[in-house]
Amino acid sequence: MKWLWDRRLRADPAPSSGRAEGERPQQPGRRGLMLGLASGALSVGMPGSSQATPAGELAPGDDGTQDFQPFHGSHQAGVITPQPAAALIVSFDVLAADRADLERLFRTLTDRIAFLMKGGDAPTRDRKFPPPDSGVLGPIVFPDNLTVTVAVGASLFDDRYGLAKVRPSQLVAMEAFPNDELEASLRHGDLALQFCSNTAETNIHALRDILKHTPDLLAPRWKIDGFLPPHTIKKLGKETVRNLLGFKDGTANLDASDEELMDEIVWVRPGSGEPEWTHGGSYQVIRVIRMFVERWDRTALAEQQTIIGREKASGAPLTLANERDEPDYPADPKGERIPLTAHIRLANPRKRETQANRILRRGYNYSRGLSSAGQLDMGLLFMCFQSDLSAGFLTVQARLNNEPLEEYIKPVGGGYFFVLPGVPSGESFLGEGLLRAVG
Amino acid sequence: MSKARIAARSLSRLGKIAALCLPSVIITSQVLGQANAAPVAPGAILITLTDAGCQPGSVSAPEGKTTFQIKNESKRAVEWEILKGVMVVDERENILPGFAQTLTTTLDAGDYQMTCGLLSNPKGILTVAATDAAVAKPSAMELVGPLAEYKLYVKGEVGSLVELTRKLTDAVKADKLADAQLAYAPAHLRYERIEPIAELFNDLDGSMDSREDDFDKKADDPKFLGFHRIEKGIFADKSTAGLAPIADKLMADALDLQKRIDDLAIPPKELVGGAADLIEEVASKKITGEEDRYSRTDLWDFQANLDGARKIVALLDPLIKKQDPTLDARLHENFVKVDALLGKYKAGNGGFESYEKLTDKDRTALKAPITVLAEDLSTLKGTLGVE
Numbered sequence: 001m002k003w004l005w006d007r008r009l010r011a012d013p014a015p016s017s018g019r020a021e022g023e024r025p026q027q028p029g030r031r032g033l034m035l036g037l038a039s040g041a042l043s044v045g046m047p048g049s050s051q052a053t054p055a056g057e058l059a060p061g062d063d064g065t066q067d068f069q070p071f072h073g074s075h076q077a078g079v080i081t082p083q084p085a086a087a088l089i090v091s092f093d094v095l096a097a098d099r100a101d102l103e104r105l106f107r108t109l110t111d112r113i114a115f116l117m118k119g120g121d122a123p124t125r126d127r128k129f130p131p132p133d134s135g136v137l138g139p140i141v142f143p144d145n146l147t148v149t150v151a152v153g154a155s156l157f158d159d160r161y162g163l164a165k166v167r168p169s170q171l172v173a174m175e176a177f178p179n180d181e182l183e184a185s186l187r188h189g190d191l192a193l194q195f196c197s198n199t200a201e202t203n204i205h206a207l208r209d210i211l212k213h214t215p216d217l218l219a220p221r222w223k224i225d226g227f228l229p230p231h232t233i234k235k236l237g238k239e240t241v242r243n244l245l246g247f248k249d250g251t252a253n254l255d256a257s258d259e260e261l262m263d264e265i266v267w268v269r270p271g272s273g274e275p276e277w278t279h280g281g282s283y284q285v286i287r288v289i290r291m292f293v294e295r296w297d298r299t300a301l302a303e304q305q306t307i308i309g310r311e312k313a314s315g316a317p318l319t320l321a322n323e324r325d326e327p328d329y330p331a332d333p334k335g336e337r338i339p340l341t342a343h344i345r346l347a348n349p350r351k352r353e354t355q356a357n358r359i360l361r362r363g364y365n366y367s368r369g370l371s372s373a374g375q376l377d378m379g380l381l382f383m384c385f386q387s388d389l390s391a392g393f394l395t396v397q398a399r400l401n402n403e404p405l406e407e408y409i410k411p412v413g414g415g416y417f418f419v420l421p422g423v424p425s426g427e428s429f430l431g432e433g434l435l436r437a438v439g
Numbered sequence: 440m441s442k443a444r445i446a447a448r449s450l451s452r453l454g455k456i457a458a459l460c461l462p463s464v465i466i467t468s469q470v471l472g473q474a475n476a477a478p479v480a481p482g483a484i485l486i487t488l489t490d491a492g493c494q495p496g497s498v499s500a501p502e503g504k505t506t507f508q509i510k511n512e513s514k515r516a517v518e519w520e521i522l523k524g525v526m527v528v529d530e531r532e533n534i535l536p537g538f539a540q541t542l543t544t545t546l547d548a549g550d551y552q553m554t555c556g557l558l559s560n561p562k563g564i565l566t567v568a569a570t571d572a573a574v575a576k577p578s579a580m581e582l583v584g585p586l587a588e589y590k591l592y593v594k595g596e597v598g599s600l601v602e603l604t605r606k607l608t609d610a611v612k613a614d615k616l617a618d619a620q621l622a623y624a625p626a627h628l629r630y631e632r633i634e635p636i637a638e639l640f641n642d643l644d645g646s647m648d649s650r651e652d653d654f655d656k657k658a659d660d661p662k663f664l665g666f667h668r669i670e671k672g673i674f675a676d677k678s679t680a681g682l683a684p685i686a687d688k689l690m691a692d693a694l695d696l697q698k699r700i701d702d703l704a705i706p707p708k709e710l711v712g713g714a715a716d717l718i719e720e721v722a723s724k725k726i727t728g729e730e731d732r733y734s735r736t737d738l739w740d741f742q743a744n745l746d747g748a749r750k751i752v753a754l755l756d757p758l759i760k761k762q763d764p765t766l767d768a769r770l771h772e773n774f775v776k777v778d779a780l781l782g783k784y785k786a787g788n789g790g791f792e793s794y795e796k797l798t799d800k801d802r803t804a805l806k807a808p809i810t811v812l813a814e815d816l817s818t819l820k821g822t823l824g825v826e
Binding site: 130216217 | 503803804806807808810811813814817818820821822824826
C-alpha cells in the first residue's frame with residue numbers, strides 16, 4: 001500500500017462500546033484483558049474511553065443491527081463517520097440519457113439511501129411478481145450502521161450532461177504512477193458508491209436495492225469488497241487495525257471527530273477557488289493496492305520493518321518504545337534510526353510544511369481470488385478524503401513514488417471521485433447543487 | 440434451466456406420492472377410524488364430506504391460490520373434485536374415511552362446482568371472486584390464440600434451423616470451409632430465437648449448444664459437440680478435419696428437436712416467461728461476447744434472442760396493453776432503443792459486423808434498455824396472471 005491507512009478508530013460512546021464485553025460474560029479473563037487495554041488507552045489520552053459501558057448493562061439482542069447514521073446533514077455520511085467492519089465500493093457508468101434523467105438518478109439515489117440508512121418495512125408486491133426487495137435482510141430492513149456515500153468521477157463532466165464548466169477544478173481521471181498497473185476493468189467511473197456497514201450482507205442488500213431502482217440509469221463498472229477485523233472495531237480506537245502485511249496501519253491518521261481539523265483538511269470550503277456547489281464535498285481517492293503477500297512473508301522481519309519504519313509486533317516507530325511515540329526526524333537526519341525511505345517517513349515527514357498534505361484515510365483490507373499465477377490476490381482498498389487533491393494525495397503519493405515498499409505492492413485499480421455535498425433536509429436531493437449550477 | 444425444471448417436476452411428483460402415502464402412514468401410527476390430527480392449514484377453506492354431501496355446501500374464495508382442506512367423515516373413500524362445467528379443474532383422490540387432505544390450487548374468478556362423495560349427492564357450489572377492482576386477469580382462454588401462434592412461430596424457426604443446419608453440416612462434410620463459415624451464424628440464430636423452448640430438451644441442448652467452458656477438458660473434451668464445436672473448428676482451427684461425425688450428430692439432433700417440438704404442447708408459462716428468459720440470456724451472455732467467441736458472430740445471436748422475446752411480446756401485446764398500458768409502452772420503447780443501437784452494426788448479408796466492432800460506449804449504452812427490458816419482462820407472468 002502506498003501508505004499505511006488508517007484513521008485510529010476513535011473511542012466513541014456508542015452502545016457498541018460495551019458490547020464486546022457484554023457478549024462474553026462467561027469469559028472474565030478476556031474482559032479483564034480488555035479493561036486493561038482500556039486503561040492503557042486512557043494513559044495515551046484517548047477521549048471517551050472512560051464511557052465504555054460496563055459489561056452486562058446492555059439489553060440482550062443489541063447486536064448492532066439497529067445502529068444507524070443520519071442521512072441528512074451538510075456533509076454526506078461515510079466520510080468522517082467511524083469505519084464499520086464491512087465496505088463495498090462500486091463504480092458505475094451513468095446511463096442517464098440527458099440531464100433530466102441525471103436528476104432522476106440523483107433523486108432516486110437520495111430516496112433509496114435515506115430509506116436504507118434508516119430501515120423499515122421492505123417493500124412488497126403481490127406474490128405473482130418478483131419481490132421488489134431482495135429479502136437479504138428479511139422482511140424488515142435494519143440499518144446496521146449503513147452509510148452509502150455518492151461521489152462523481154471526472155467523466156460525468158464530459159459532453160453528455162453539459163456539466164463541464166462546473167467540474168471540480170482538480171477532478172481528473174487517475175493517471176498511473178510509476179509503480180501502477182491500473183487495469184481497465186478496475187479503474188475510473190462516472191459515479192462511485194461507497195457502502196459501509198457492520199456486515200457485508202447489509203452492503204449487498206443496499207447495492208441490490210439501488211440497482212433494482214436504477215436499471216436504465218446505472219451500469220456497474222467495477223466493484224470491490226473490503227473488510228476490517230470486527231474485534232478491533234469493537235475496541236473503538238484502543239487498537240490500530242493491522243493490514244495484510246501484518247503491520248499496524250493508521251496510527252497517525254487524523255482524528256475524524258475533530259470538526260475544525262475536518263473543515264481544514266477534508267471539506268471543500270468557500271474561498272478554495274472551487275465551484276460554489278462543491279462546498280461541503282470532498283475529493284475521494286480510491287486505490288486498489290495489491291500486496292504480494294507470499295513474497296512479503298518470505299522477507300526477513302528486519303527488512304520488513306526497515307521498509308515500513310515500524311516494529312511489526314508493537315507498531316512502535318523503529319528505535320522507539322510505543323506505537324504512538326513521535327519519531328524525531330530532525331534528530332535523525334541520515335535515517336540511522338528510521339530510514340529516509342521508510343514508508344512512514346515518506347508518507348508523513350512530520351514537518352510544519354507537510355501539515356497541509358495531510359489526508360483522512362479510510363482503508364479496508366480486501367481479498368479476492370487468486371492471480372493467474374495462483375498467488376493470493378489481496379491487499380489494501382485504500383481510500384482517502386481531502387479538500388485539495390493536489391496538496392493532499394498527489395503530494396503524498398509523489399513522496400512515496402519509488403519507495404522500497406513498491407517491490408511488494410502493485411496498485412491495480414481505482415479512481416478519483418468527488419463526494420457530493422450532503423442533503424440538509426428532506427426537500428433537497430444529492431447533486432441538486434451541481435444540477436442547479438448549470439441551470 | 441431445463442435441469443432445474445426437471446428437478447422441480449420430480450419434486451412435485453414426489454410431493455404427490457408423499458401426499459398419497461400420508462394416510463396409510465398415519466393408519467399405522469394412529470387408531471383406525473380416528474380423525475386425522477393434521478392441523479388445518481392457515482387460511483385454508485375447510486370442507487367436510489359426509490354421507491349426505493359437502494359441509495358447507497357453498498363456499499367462496501378469492502381468485503388466485505387457495506388451499507382447501509377436505510375432511511372425509513363419510514363411510515367410504517371419496518374423491519373430491521373442483522369442476523368447471525364438465526372439466527375437472529383439480530382433484531384429490533382416495534381420501535379415506537376419517538382422514539383429511541389438502542389441495543392447493545389456483546383459480547380464476549368464476550363459478551365452479553365441487554363433487555361431494557356419492558354421485559347422487561348434490562354438488563357443492565364454489566364461487567371465486569375477483570380480488571380487486573383492477574382489470575380482470577386474462578383467462579386461460581385468452582392465451583389459447585397466442586399459444587397457437589407461438590407454436591407456429593417455433594415450428595417455423597425449427598424448420599429453418601433444420602434447413603440451415605443441413606447447409607452448414609453439408610459444407611463441413613464437403614470440406615468447404617468458407618461456405619461453412621457463412622452458414623454458421625444464420626443456422627445458430629434460429630436456435631437462439633427459440634432458446635427457451637429448445638432448452639426444454641435438456642439432452643439436445645447439451646449436445647447442440649454447449650460451450651467449451653461446460654467441460655473439464657474445455658474444447659478438447661470429446662463431449663464438446665454441437666454448434667460451438669463446429670464453430671471452433673471452422674473459425675479458430677480453420678479446418679473441417681474431424682468434424683464430420685460432429686456434423687452428423689448435430690444434424691440428427693436438429694431433426695430430433697424438430698420432431699419433439701412438433702409433439703410439444705407449449706405451456707403458457709413457457710410462452711409468457713420465455714421473453715424474460717431470452718432477455719436474461721442477452722444480459723448475462725450476449726452482451727459479454729462469450730457466446731460466439733471463435734466466429735465473433737455474437738451480435739447475430741443478440742438480435743436472435745431479442746427477436747424471440749419481441750415475438751412473444753407481440754403475440755401477447757393486446758393482453759399486456761389491457762393489463763398495464765404503461766408497461767406495454769415501455770416494452771416497445773426499449774425494444775426500439777436496442778434496435779437503434781444494434782442497427783449501427785448491421786452488415787449487408789442480413790447479419791452483423793464482428794462483435795469486436797462493438798464499441799465500449801455502445802456496449803454500455805445497450806445495458807440501459809436491456810436491463811429495463813429484463814426488469815419489465817420479469818413482471819410479465821405476474822401481469823398476465825400466469826404462474
